[in-house]
Amino acid sequence: MITRMSSAQLQNAGLRAITDAQTRLASLQQQVATGKKLQSAADDPNAAVQLLELRSELSLMQTHQENMTLVNAALSQEESVISSVNDALNRARELSIQGRNEILAQSDREAIATEMDGLREQLLSLANSTNFNGESIFAGSRTDAPAYSEEGVFQGDDLVREINIARAVTIKLGHTGTDVFERGEGEPNVFQIIANLAEALRLPAEEGSERLDVMQANSIALDASIDQIASLRTSIGTRMTLLDDQLALNDGLTFELTKTMSNLEDLDMPSAISELNLKMVTLQAAQQTFVKTQSMTLFDYL
Structure with a gap:
């Protein structure tokens, strides 16, 4: 059976061919212009x-990356401050050893006591260090006020902010004054220890025995504080190592996520341009064919 098509049917078929070719060409041109093969969810729902x-996961990882940058800055600042605290305490230990020398004149002990006073003020200043937001770094959650009063009394609390650096992985931003400058309930803190040493150095010569007893006791306490600082620095180092490891892991996962996303949505530009040229030729052919069929009549077939 021979199927016959009217002129109108031929015209409509030609128009559909041109429209389809134009639609495919426009879609491909849009892909080439944006570099993305997915222009809408309808292009490939899966x-x-x-x-x-993947974008949700990448966004979460970027948040973790920002958190790690924050933690790194906080721990780096704390390590620097605690290093200065350690230097001050070691200098106080040197002075306490000098001050126990019985041949020293009272004026010499007074000079040592004066330097002790300066070390106490230096330590108070370090204890009240603030971050770039003006927040006290050793005050726990009470960051809007100095961690210590002028008398060396702790005014903060023991609540240290924890922050997520990965799924189910948190890390503390730092330590509190209790961790750094206090020695335990009923024990003098580092400010009181140094004040006691300075006071003992100022005792008159006839109270030499009492001076030595006080200095001996507080020197032992000072050594314990120095050991406490050493342990604290180890803790900071451990946290920074964990942070470095997580940063490296996060970088690797981010790379893999980005690569997978690129495979799903990025256009293979050389292939796309080749296909674009082919579709342009196809459209031109369809247009030329349509023009020719429009000019034909029945006599063209006789």
Whole structure:
């Protein structure tokens, strides 16, 4: 059976061919212009769903990256401050050893006591260090006020902010004054220890025995504080190592996520340009064919 097509049917078929070719060409031109093969979810629903999930995961990892930058800055500042605290305490130990020398004149002990006073003020200043936001770094959650009063009394609390650096992985931003400058309930803190040493150095010569007893007791306490600082620095180092490891892991996962997203949505430009040229030729052919069929009549077939 021979199927016959009217002129109108031939014309409509030609128009559909041109319209389809124009639609495919426009879609491909848009892909080439943006460099993305997915222009809408309808282009590939499965890939679109995967991309949404991957973008959500990447956003979370970027948040973790920002958190790690914050933690790194906080721990780096704290390590620097505690290093200065350690230097001050070691200098106080040197002075306490000098001050126990019985041949020293009272004026010499007074000079040592004066330097002790300066070390106490230096330590108070370090204890009240603030971050770039003006927050006290050793005050726990009470960051809007100095961690210590002028008398060397702790005014903060023991609540240290914890921050997520990965799924189910948190890290503390630092330590409190209790961790750094206090020795335990009923024990003098470092400010009181140094004040006691300075006071003992100022005792008159006839109270030499009492001076030595006080200095001996407080020198032992000072050594314990120095050991406490050493342990604290180890703790900071451990946290920074964990942070470095997580940063490296996060970088690797981010790379893999980005690569997977690129495979799903990025256009293979050389292939796309080749296909674009082919579709332009196809459209031109369809247009030329349509023009020719429009000019034909029945007599062209006789």
